[in-house]
Amino acid sequence: MNSRQQGSGALIAVIILLLMSAMLLNATRQQAEDALSLVADERIWFQQASLAESALNWGRQRQWPEGEAGWQCQIESFFRWRACLLIEQERVLLKGDSGAGTLAFYQWVSRVTGTGKLLAQPHGWLDYCPYTEEKRCFSDE
Template sequence: MSRQQGMSSLSLVLLLMLLGSLMLAGLNQQLDAFSRVVARESQSLQTQANVQSALEWGRRQPWSIHQGSQCRSEGTWRACLRLLSDNRVLLIASSGDGVLWQGGELVEGSVLLSPHGWSDFCPLREAALCQPR
């Protein structure tokens, strides 16, 4: 009789270990999924920070108002100023896969960018004008 109770206790312990292993495997899969989400979010934030730095660097450049389109590069940063009609300008900044745009205008022979900040989508109807060249 005691031998039968020992087998049932052993079976219960093995069942608990099996259930614990399955739970740990499920938690490990969740942890892996969350780690991938965090890595993608971290990469996205890094890209956004780089492109915002490129935009700020482009804002500080001495642009000529006599050229239709001009670009400058520094490392992975690229900034282009495009002169549009009606004394409007568009500053296009890129770094890696990220691109930001900031509109502005020509005032008394100098470039004055909009105080309302940047846009993460092309503000022009002609998408070809929004591409850095």
């Protein structure tokens, strides 16, 4: 055998090992980026869910004027929570969110006559709009 050809097999093996290592590192980096994106999305969801729940609770404690059917909204000045009340005949729906385009929670409530106060209906909490028509789920945003 020629002495020049003895190291070529080892060199090829090292190059293949380096290429496989580079591909593995790239795949691991991509997986870490995907996981970080998922964590960021979950963080945003939890923040919006917390704000929506706070807005819903805040809205239940507010004084609501006697009014006509339709949406009435109140905005908390410091945290910018928004609570909206939808009055439709016998049904009253309270919506809490942290602004247009954010996560919203809903609660079926009843009005205490003459006081402007709201009472939460048992099992009336919803994390989705109960109406099939999407336009009924939004106040005049």
